[in-house]
Amino acid sequence: MIQRFWNEIIVPNRDLLLAVGTGLVFVGLWELLPALGVADPFFVSSPSRIFKAGHWLFAHGFWYDVWVSLIEFTLGMILAIVFGVVTGFLIGWYRSLNAMFEPFITILNATPRIALLPLIILWLGIGMQSKVAAVFLGAFFPIAITVMKGVRNIDETLLRCAHSFGASDHQVILTLAAPSSVPFLVAGLHIGVGRGLVGMVIGELLAAQAGVGFMMSRSASLFQTDKVFVGLLLLAGFGYFLTVLLKFIEKRIENWRPL
């Protein structure tokens, strides 16, 4: 009986059980150590305290902060995708545009984006616009650069094939360049989403009137560790959700990858 349980339930799910088990032990210790007086809950908080703080926050208007952050992130990402794809396409396809703008993009991509934030806040103020811009700046470059690479990496024989059928430039772009850059776009999104999230949080920490990061920095300055952890967990969860979403999309475009 025990043998059967072991073979049919434990063994096939070994990795999952190990992951969940480790997580549970971690949460348990986190709860236990402050309760035993080993760690100071003022600094490390504990799962139950975080839960209570979260409950309190959401009952007292935290929804608004979450909403603001979500809007900032979504708007910034949409702008980054639209402009990133267009820019990447133009620079990848036209040699002279590449010569003109590639240095700009490479230099800006190498600049730590955080260094641009003081300027952005100076220009756009401490409202949502500056955070949208911060997300955009984080996500735009990786997207533009990977799409550019995708357009440039069109399979040589596929190009010859299209030309042998007499395809025009415009047909080559639509039937060949666009689809073959899709896997690159998804790879760019992977990096872009992470960087966009960083841009949003740092912008909110630096200067804002609302948002998850804003709540965290305000709570930290009031020594309310529990609330800081609520924001942190929320951001971690959101980042994880986006990663899973992108992995799902990547699976769906399996067939798009070059042979």
Next chain:
Amino acid sequence: MLALQDLNFSVEAGKFVCIIGTSGCGKTTLLNVMAGLQPPTRGDVLLDGVPIRGPGLERAMVFQSAALMPWRTVLRNVTYGLEIQHHSVKDAVQMARTWIDLVGLNDFEQSYPRELSGGMQQRVNLARALATNPKLLLMDEPFASLDGQMREYMQGEIERIWRQTRQTTMFVTHLIDEAIFLADTIVVMTARPGRVKSVLSVDLPRPRTLDIKKTPAFHALEDHLRDLVAQEFKEMMRQPEGGVPA
């Protein structure tokens, strides 16, 4: 670098012509010129008396690597040439089905190229070219990446499909038995710069099966061709770069 020089021969409509020569003799250059992908520095290729000035609807090319679009199904890969030539997708799909049947892939219409073997990918490649109903079909060593058995099997398939379509075909290869098995006419090219060394007609009866490779007539032709190609191979090896294309 001079790839071809004084190259003169003609292809009769409805014939299967094989071009054979050592590596680097300009076989692929010749096909590229005929496809209109590369202009000749001098001279002309005439199709029905009209010089070829670029890629055109009346020619189609089967590439050495299958050159299939990984994001398109078999069906939509076959429709590709038709779509480029401004047929609606609906019409193209209908036309494509006939050719998918002919190459024996009707059960794989909705498969993606990565799910197919090398031989099947080459059938899609062939169906895509045939679907545009060209006056001249150009094939550039289409079996180069297949293993020996698959290669012989595909030779049989090409022979069958050719008998059904009587499609005028120019087939480039460096394999002597492949050329004899498939061709009505074989053009042997010299080492670089490629010229016509000799033109042979193959009078073996059709339909041909792989058994034909065991007959004395086949062997006689094979010996003769082997001598011709060997002479050119020696010539190629005497060239400074060892005949390897730069």
